[in-house]
Amino acid sequence: MKPLEGFTILDFSQFLAGPFASLRLADMGATVIKVERPGTGDSYRTNYGPALKFNGNNASYYFVNRNKESVSLDLKNQEQREKLIPLIQSADAMLINFRADVTDRLGLDYESVKKINPSIVYGEITGYGRDNPWKDRPGQDLLVQCATGACYLSGSGSDPIPFGVSVADEFSGMYMAQGILAGLYRRGRTGEGCKIETSLAEAMLDIEFENFGAYLNNGRKLSPRSEVNGVNPCHGAPYGIYAARDGYLALAMTPVPELGRLLGCEPLTRYTQKADWFDKMDEIKGFLRDHLKTGTVDRWLQILEPADIWCARVYNWEELLETEGFQSLEMLQTVEREDGNSFATTRCPIRIDGESLLNEKPAPAIGAQNQKYGMAN
Amino acid sequence: MMKLLEGVIVLDFCQFLSGPSAAMRLGDLGARVIKVERPGVGDSGRQLTLNNLMSDGDSVNFQIINRGKESYAADLKNPEDLMSVRRLIDRADVMISNFRPGIMERMGLDYETVKKTNPGIVYGTVTGYGTEGPWVKKPGQDLLAQVISGAAYLTGDRDDPPIALGLSLADSITGTHLAQGLLACLVRRGKTGVGGKVEVSLLESMMDLQFENFSNYLNRDGQLPQRSKLGNANVDLGAPYGIYETKDSFIAVSMGSVKDLGALLDEPELMGDDDPMEKRDELKDIIARRLATDTTAHWLDVLQKGDFWCGEIYDWDQMVRSEFFTALDTLIDIRRPELEDPIWTTKCPIRVNGKRAGAGTFAPRLGADTEKLRHEFGL
Numbered sequence: 048m049k050p051l052e053g054f055t056i057l058d059f060s061q062f063l064a065g066p067f068a069s070l071r072l073a074d075m076g077a078t079v080i081k082v083e084r085p086g087t088g089d090s091y092r093t094n095y096g097p098a099l100k101f102n103g104n105n106a107s108y109y110f111v112n113r114n115k116e117s118v119s120l121d122l123k124n125q126e127q128r129e130k131l132i133p134l135i136q137s138a139d140a141m142l143i144n145f146r147a148d149v150t151d152r153l154g155l156d157y158e159s160v161k162k163i164n165p166s167i168v169y170g171e172i173t174g175y176g177r178d179n180p181w182k183d184r185p186g187q188d189l190l191v192q193c194a195t196g197a198c199y200l201s202g203s204g205s206d207p208i209p210f211g212v213s214v215a216d217e218f219s220g221m222y223m224a225q226g227i228l229a230g231l232y233r234r235g236r237t238g239e240g241c242k243i244e245t246s247l248a249e250a251m252l253d254i255e256f257e258n259f260g261a262y263l264n265n266g267r268k269l270s271p272r273s274e275v276n277g278v279n280p281c282h283g284a285p286y287g288i289y290a291a292r293d294g295y296l297a298l299a300m301t302p303v304p305e306l307g308r309l310l311g312c313e314p315l316t317r318y319t320q321k322a323d324w325f326d327k328m329d330e331i332k333g334f335l336r337d338h339l340k341t342g343t344v345d346r347w348l349q350i351l352e353p354a355d356i357w358c359a360r361v362y363n364w365e366e367l368l369e370t371e372g373f374q375s376l377e378m379l380q381t382v383e384r385e386d387g388n389s390f391a392t393t394r395c396p397i398r399i400d401g402e403s404l405l406n407e408k409p410a411p412a413i414g415a416q417n418q419k420y421g422m423a424n
Numbered sequence: 425m426m427k428l429l430e431g432v433i434v435l436d437f438c439q440f441l442s443g444p445s446a447a448m449r450l451g452d453l454g455a456r457v458i459k460v461e462r463p464g465v466g467d468s469g470r471q472l473t474l475n476n477l478m479s480d481g482d483s484v485n486f487q488i489i490n491r492g493k494e495s496y497a498a499d500l501k502n503p504e505d506l507m508s509v510r511r512l513i514d515r516a517d518v519m520i521s522n523f524r525p526g527i528m529e530r531m532g533l534d535y536e537t538v539k540k541t542n543p544g545i546v547y548g549t550v551t552g553y554g555t556e557g558p559w560v561k562k563p564g565q566d567l568l569a570q571v572i573s574g575a576a577y578l579t580g581d582r583d584d585p586p587i588a589l590g591l592s593l594a595d596s597i598t599g600t601h602l603a604q605g606l607l608a609c610l611v612r613r614g615k616t617g618v619g620g621k622v623e624v625s626l627l628e629s630m631m632d633l634q635f636e637n638f639s640n641y642l643n644r645d646g647q648l649p650q651r652s653k654l655g656n657a658n659v660d661l662g663a664p665y666g667i668y669e670t671k672d673s674f675i676a677v678s679m680g681s682v683k684d685l686g687a688l689l690d691e692p693e694l695m696g697d698d699d700p701m702e703k704r705d706e707l708k709d710i711i712a713r714r715l716a717t718d719t720t721a722h723w724l725d726v727l728q729k730g731d732f733w734c735g736e737i738y739d740w741d742q743m744v745r746s747e748f749f750t751a752l753d754t755l756i757d758i759r760r761p762e763l764e765d766p767i768w769t770t771k772c773p774i775r776v777n778g779k780r781a782g783a784g785t786f787a788p789r790l791g792a793d794t795e796k797l798r799h800e801f802g803l
Contacts, residue, residue, distance in 0.1 A: 051608055364648060
């Protein structure tokens with residue numbers, strides 16, 4: 048039995064953050080019912096500039112809404128909104144990520160919903176928090192990354208470099224899923240519901256907590272990114288990605304003199320003071336960069352791996368898919384689409400009781416389950 | 425009102441970041457978390473510093489990851505200690521470990537053995553690359569899992585070498601998934617009384633983190649995505665999405681139609697019908713040339729008046745002075761009692777009924793609670 052079988056989540060959220068939270072709950076067995084606008088649906092279906100479309104819609108919509116159901120109704124219409132009451136009454140949790148004033152205007156705020164279902168676990172994701180002076184700013188992934196200092200962590204040099212993954216959306220969704228699950232746990236014991244909130248900004252600060260903590264506790268001194276092969280400004284040499292003659296390899300925390308001896312890079316053997324590995328990281332990494340260029344990735348790995356040095360070849364996805372290591376994870380699944388086609392995507396990354404959690408439902412057409420839930424027209 | 429996970433006992437056998445961060449989140453939500461550590465050294469994270477920062481014998485970073493926990497020192501190779509840990513496990517609701525596959529089995533602390541005496545336990549493990557296959561013994565370290573997962577080809581620009589995500593995000597996302605699996609099994613246990621086993625790995629979690637871009641790739645006839653020539657922020661989003669240099673600093677330009685942007689910037693070259701994805705690099709070049717002619721403040725004003733999504737790019741000095749950060753009220757001092765210097769960190773990102781989850785407590789010294797726990801649980 049999947050752990051969340053029998054639980055129903057009513058999901059008003061759009062784009063990525065909220066739907067990513069409900070995806071995980073769906074992966075683990077919950078019934079997720081999306082509430083979408085008639086006609087256009089979740090705005091992520093028509094998100095601007097996607098690299099891939101299915102049926103004219105943003106393919107990402109399908110990836111993040113796999114295994115969910117959909118009802119469609121116009122939330123601005125009072126009569127239609129009343130049709131939601133039975134769904135709200137029978138839901139275990141609900142999820143929303145509109146701007147706070149929109150949520151309030153639609154009568155979907157916690158206080159109003161609680162009157163209909165006092166034991167509901169209510170989740171709300173915002174960009175910067177409900178009462179924040181920035182509450183009216185767009186809570187968009189890139190913009191929140193940029194506001195939270197995240198562009199000065201990756202790579203080398205002084206120019207801002209954002210994360211090429213939607214981490215603000217994804218982590219806020221993941222924290223929301225945690226909060227909802229903890230809320231459901233208590234509800235199972237006491238019957239009480241609760242309101243769970245998180246924001247993209249708080250999620251960013253949380254994933255930055257190690258490095259931001261180093262900033263806060265180091266006299267609020269910014270750590271410049273390493274000039275040579277920067278990866279994480281707070282880790283000393285050799286931490287980085289290095290070019291070999293035919294590709295790249297990464298080196299993680301490793302005693303520098305030992306690395307020097309193994310690789311035959313004599314200058315490294317002189318750095319016997321551990322504090323220097325951080326304080327003189329660019330100097331050390333410079334020697335290493337020049338040395339590693341002279342051999343192939345294979346050659347270096349053949350020396351380092353048997354010595355239990357933390358190192359790895361840098362793969363792109365094409366190379367990764369060919370590896371036995373990746374294939375043995377059976378990380379991919381095929382999900383059917385309602386038009387008879389199907390697509391490949393990843394599965395839930397969590398295994399429960401030794402089993403992978405695969406999806407049985409496609410991503411829904413707008414209002415696909417209207418009849419089932421008494422929403423017809 | 426009781427905390428969400430009040431009364432839940434979590435045993436944390438993990439080291440470093442991924443597992444301990446999951447246990448910390450359960451602690452934030454009200455669980456009681458007990459670290460089980462080797463006498464003498466403890467969690468190796470105690471000595472793993474960021475910026476060489478130490479306090480009171482432990483790295484500042486360790487204290488940030490393990491705030492609010494207790495510490496029980498036990499040598500799992502010593503039969504007496506092992507017996508006491510077994511007794512502790514029988515009283516626990518959750519236990520997590522991140523040893524290499526096989527080690528817990530050797531000590532008789534694997535799920536099959538543990539559930540014989542505690543059928544309700546929710547048992548979590550973290551590995552680098554799963555429990556079977558040729559990579560079982562590969563070191564499960566954040567940067568290594570990132571570069572193996574293909575993530576180094578998403579950040580940075582077209583002509584850059586591979587660039588990793590500059591935070592320990594493989595660890596963070598894996599810890600997050602672990603916490604979700606544990607919580608879901610606790611929810612199920614509330615209905616069935618039976619525990620469960622939760623397994624996560626750094627590589628699987630990294631694939632989930634990249635699931636949108638990676639799934640695009642899987643369904644696109646083998647074409648690898650390209651980072652844009654300049655200001656890349658997402659390989660699968662067209663112009664104008666990205667960051668641009670202005671006369672005095674930088675600006676982020678988010679989603680929106682290139683034509684609308686062209687009208688606001690008064691740039692006729694952007695007013696055509698070019699596809700924002702196919703012509704991404706050409707369009708971004710034109711936008712970059714235009715934005716370089718004036719200041720960030722000027723362009724923010726122009727774009728915000730036109731409701732075009734854009735923003736400033738802060739470093740942490742600028743962020744901590746900004747009104748949004750101040751209003752979040754997110755800083756907390758977790759120094760150990762009677763120490764002089766504060767240790768600042770951020771609060772839990774989850775609010776429950778309007779209140780920040782998580783107490784302002786400190787990380788334990790190694791074995792600080794051993795005697796107390798022995799007495800309390802009759803170990």
